[in-house]
Amino acid sequence: MRSIGFLVIVVLLSSTVLAQGPKGIEVGDIDSSVAPCADFFEYANGTWRKSNPIPPSMVRWSRRWAAGELSKDRLKEILEQAASKKDAPAGSPERLIGDFYASGMDEARINTLGVEPLKPWMAEIDALKNAADVQVTIRKLHDIGVNVPFAIYGASDNHEPNNVIAHVSASGLGLPDRDYYVKSEPRFVEAREKYLVHVATMFRLAGANEAGAKAAAETVMRFETELASQSLDNVALRDPKATDHKTSIADLQKMTPAFDWNAYFTATKIARVDVNVAEPQFLAEVNRKLEKTPVAEWKAYLKFHLLRVASRALSEPFVREDFEFNQKYLGGAKEMKPRWKRIVETTDDLLGDALGKIYTDKYFPPAAKARMQEMVKNLLWAMGDNIQKLDWMGPETKKRAMEKLSTFNPKVGYPDTWKDYSSLKIDRSSYWNNVVEGARFAVNDNRSTIGKPVDRGRWGMTPPTSNAYYDPSLNEIVFPAGILQSPAFSMGVTDAVNYGAIGVIIGHEISHGFDDQGAQYDAQGRLRNWWTDEDLKRFQERTACVVAQFEEYFIEPGIHHNGKLVLGESIGDIAGAKIALKAYQHSREGKGPEPTIDGFTPEQQFFIAWGQFRGDAIRPETQRLMVQGDPHPIGKYRVIGTVSNMPEFWKAFGCPETSAMVREKAKRCSVW
Numbered sequence: 001m002r003s004i005g006f007l008v009i010v011v012l013l014s015s016t017v018l019a020q021g022p023k024g025i026e027v028g029d030i031d032s033s034v035a036p037c038a039d040f041f042e043y044a045n046g047t048w049r050k051s052n053p054i055p056p057s058m059v060r061w062s063r064r065w066a067a068g069e070l071s072k073d074r075l076k077e078i079l080e081q082a083a084s085k086k087d088a089p090a091g092s093p094e095r096l097i098g099d100f101y102a103s104g105m106d107e108a109r110i111n112t113l114g115v116e117p118l119k120p121w122m123a124e125i126d127a128l129k130n131a132a133d134v135q136v137t138i139r140k141l142h143d144i145g146v147n148v149p150f151a152i153y154g155a156s157d158n159h160e161p162n163n164v165i166a167h168v169s170a171s172g173l174g175l176p177d178r179d180y181y182v183k184s185e186p187r188f189v190e191a192r193e194k195y196l197v198h199v200a201t202m203f204r205l206a207g208a209n210e211a212g213a214k215a216a217a218e219t220v221m222r223f224e225t226e227l228a229s230q231s232l233d234n235v236a237l238r239d240p241k242a243t244d245h246k247t248s249i250a251d252l253q254k255m256t257p258a259f260d261w262n263a264y265f266t267a268t269k270i271a272r273v274d275v276n277v278a279e280p281q282f283l284a285e286v287n288r289k290l291e292k293t294p295v296a297e298w299k300a301y302l303k304f305h306l307l308r309v310a311s312r313a314l315s316e317p318f319v320r321e322d323f324e325f326n327q328k329y330l331g332g333a334k335e336m337k338p339r340w341k342r343i344v345e346t347t348d349d350l351l352g353d354a355l356g357k358i359y360t361d362k363y364f365p366p367a368a369k370a371r372m373q374e375m376v377k378n379l380l381w382a383m384g385d386n387i388q389k390l391d392w393m394g395p396e397t398k399k400r401a402m403e404k405l406s407t408f409n410p411k412v413g414y415p416d417t418w419k420d421y422s423s424l425k426i427d428r429s430s431y432w433n434n435v436v437e438g439a440r441f442a443v444n445d446n447r448s449t450i451g452k453p454v455d456r457g458r459w460g461m462t463p464p465t466s467n468a469y470y471d472p473s474l475n476e477i478v479f480p481a482g483i484l485q486s487p488a489f490s491m492g493v494t495d496a497v498n499y500g501a502i503g504v505i506i507g508h509e510i511s512h513g514f515d516d517q518g519a520q521y522d523a524q525g526r527l528r529n530w531w532t533d534e535d536l537k538r539f540q541e542r543t544a545c546v547v548a549q550f551e552e553y554f555i556e557p558g559i560h561h562n563g564k565l566v567l568g569e570s571i572g573d574i575a576g577a578k579i580a581l582k583a584y585q586h587s588r589e590g591k592g593p594e595p596t597i598d599g600f601t602p603e604q605q606f607f608i609a610w611g612q613f614r615g616d617a618i619r620p621e622t623q624r625l626m627v628q629g630d631p632h633p634i635g636k637y638r639v640i641g642t643v644s645n646m647p648e649f650w651k652a653f654g655c656p657e658t659s660a661m662v663r664e665k666a667k668r669c670s671v672w
């Protein structure tokens, strides 16, 4: 019945469209008391922001976030139907997601069990006697996705991107990044104090007494601080060369003599090919700890990280404590999300292809895919036209850039082949076991890629995800079905609005192939310079302009964006908007311009659609987290930072040279 209801709605919408023509932007969301040339973010979103407070369980809120939450309502309906149908064939995707969801919703049973499901793990950690035992437990934790103190996973080789090799990266910190452990600004000092209390609380919930919990928390803090002090910071981690250390297994063994890699590779069945060690200095610290740190300290550290990862699948006190520290204190959320939503998110995370197949069959029409593919084609054309007309780049580098553009691989909606979960055992008796088995499946699935040619059919996001990505080694841009809905994309709006929203996102992802990171990878996805010295120098001068621009943007007194951290995303936005507008204008050639709607010209619709897609409200705590660790600037500066560099925007809104949305001539940035 519900799906019939959905069909009726679709039919009604399309007949409305036929009668009235496509819709323009959301006029009611605009604050017309603000001039677009004074503050375009507030102009495009002011009324929406005033009438849409952030829901208590959310840390950010926007039309896009609301659409993401709508997808979760739809996933809930799919999961409830699957869970109520007890006769679905064993091993079928429906049975799998139905049983998983039902076990997660059985809160009474989960609460009765308390910490019981972790007891065998805790007993094993308690019994550790020496560094050799510690290593066996590290491997067993890796088997279920608890990546302490490092992570190892399969991904393309930076130098031969058609091959998948193992990558070892730093991991195993409970605070967001290394700065939280080593910096002296009050916000980091406070976070450390709160973290100590949080870690102690987790130990108390797991059965430790007051003094034991406090001592264990202090041990964890000291242990992690030592790891953090040997870790790269967020800016250094953005430099692909800083984390590029391809090593043979023999040399890996020499780097870390205290770790038995032979035993590790045998037990995990990871193919013995070369390994990329992202942070050798960090791995040296792990080695030092295996040699010098007492086993008792390792026990506290391993136990806490097991509790940390497991907490959301355990009883209410664990779920609550995880929320209190991670979402409430660090993120600023006021309330926990309802249980069903948390279980929906975990199901999507662990069984994404089983759930995603049913979701896309129901909610992703083939016509949307066709229209998207057409837009992607136009955006790639616009980027090419743009490259050829650049006045600062010589012909040799242009040729290479065009070659790179020609090998872009766009993916839209969902994967062509779905993961086969038939080996996965899920039942309704234990949510924790299901989470462990789901994680084990994901880990093995990834490990199985190592030592083989890369499979270009794999996806790094699940179909319902409201997001998109670029992968520099595969040179692919990927748009899951979840982002291909309003406000990013709609079949019922003008092309101007679609190009302003999803068009800029497509342009943004394409531009990532040419940002501070992407520009270091060639057409084949190799980390290899393809620039002439002179052109590279000019490129770096232009990116330095963007770094300086974002350093000007403060979120509160004393805290501003880190220009180097947000550089890639900002290049993506500035170039993305430019080529999306060009692609839009190109798409109208021969058809004539679209009409002015509600008084807005097509160009104005384009820019307002971009401003409205990015328009959001955000909690101050999350804003601070983003400025510290997120390569994306906050929404306000993504909008202002882009349009204030664009003559096309000034022209569309008739902005005088002196207005706030027109950057001073000497400070204007244009990379691509």
Ligand SMILES: [Zn+2]
Residues within 6 Å of the ligand: 508, 509, 512, 569, 572
């Ligand atoms: Zn991006």
